[in-house]
Amino acid sequence: MQNIVLFGPPGAGKGTQAENIIKKYQLVHLSTGDMLRNEMKNQTELGLKAKTLIDQGLLVPDEVVIGMIKNQINQNLQAKGFIFDGFPRTVAQAEALDKMLAELNLSIHSMVALEVPFNTLKQRLLQRAKELNRTDDTEEIIEKRIQEYNSKTLPVADHYKKQNKFYSIDGVGTVQEVFERIERVLQA
Numbered sequence: 001m002q003n004i005v006l007f008g009p010p011g012a013g014k015g016t017q018a019e020n021i022i023k024k025y026q027l028v029h030l031s032t033g034d035m036l037r038n039e040m041k042n043q044t045e046l047g048l049k050a051k052t053l054i055d056q057g058l059l060v061p062d063e064v065v066i067g068m069i070k071n072q073i074n075q076n077l078q079a080k081g082f083i084f085d086g087f088p089r090t091v092a093q094a095e096a097l098d099k100m101l102a103e104l105n106l107s108i109h110s111m112v113a114l115e116v117p118f119n120t121l122k123q124r125l126l127q128r129a130k131e132l133n134r135t136d137d138t139e140e141i142i143e144k145r146i147q148e149y150n151s152k153t154l155p156v157a158d159h160y161k162k163q164n165k166f167y168s169i170d171g172v173g174t175v176q177e178v179f180e181r182i183e184r185v186l187q188a
Contacts, residue, residue, distance in 0.1 A: 002027065002081035002186070003106060005088070007157065008114035009149045010142070011121035011128070012171045013178060017114065018085050020179045025186065028072070028079040032087040035068045036060065046071070066096045073104060081109070090152055094159040111160040112182055114171035121146060 002025065006014050022029050039047030040054075046067050050060045065087065073082065088094040101107050116124075122142055129137030160166040167185040171178055 001079070001106060002109045003084070003101070004081065004186070005084045005108055005111040005160065006114075007111050008116065008171060009121055009153075010145045011124040012114035012116045013124075013175070014085060014114060016175055017179060017182060018083055020175070021083055021182065021186070024183070025080060027081045027083045028076045029085060030069055030072055030082050030087070031085045032065055032068070035072060036065075039068055039071075044071075062090075062093050062096055065093070066100050069097070070100055070104075073101075073106070084108075088156055091155050091159050094156050108160065108163075108165055110185060111157065111166045112185055113157055113166065113168050114178070115168050116171040118146065120172060 004021065004027065006018055006021070008014050018029060021027060036047075036050055036054075040051045041047070046064055050064055050068075053060050053064075069084075069087065076082070084097070088097050098108065122139070125137045125142045126139070128134060157166055169178065169181045169185065173181075
């Protein structure tokens with residue numbers, strides 16, 4: 001079973017490359033945002049708890065998110081593996097994920113980090129704003145999101161570096177060029 005954390009700042013191309021990885025390796029895509037919406041829609045115990053918090057403007061605690069991930073894994077134990085998208089975002093989440101996976105006799109195989117210079121990220125996100133009419137991709141918001149990523153999420157890379165599971169990928173180039181770089185890591 002191959003379990004991958006797809007990592008990188010906003011605009012690095014994670015969504016695009018996740019689609020390619022899922023197609024080629026037939027992994028189950030675990031997007032925490034999608035899971036939250038699904039759990040709430042289905043009114044599961046976790047979903048109801050999450051909805052109560054979100055309705056109050058509060059963040060969903062790590063244990064709720066880990067619970068949702070565990071439910072998805074348990075429902076897909078026959079899978080060839082999982083790709084974690086948007087999670088873990090903090091070192092505490094990475095530690096909780098490792099612990100939960102160990103309880104299931106699973107582990108993260110690799111963290112694939114898409115590295116893209118700040119100016120390129122900014123250009124991509126501004127272009128996405130124009131193409132998709134996204135109001136959350138303004139210059140000011142982009143800079144805040146990347147600062148948030150650098151201060152809170154980037155330290156997660158060190159967690160996986162210590163486990164020799166971190167792989168840095170140049171995220172600049174065509175979609176196919178970047179995917180070929182990812183494939184070299186996943187096939188190694």
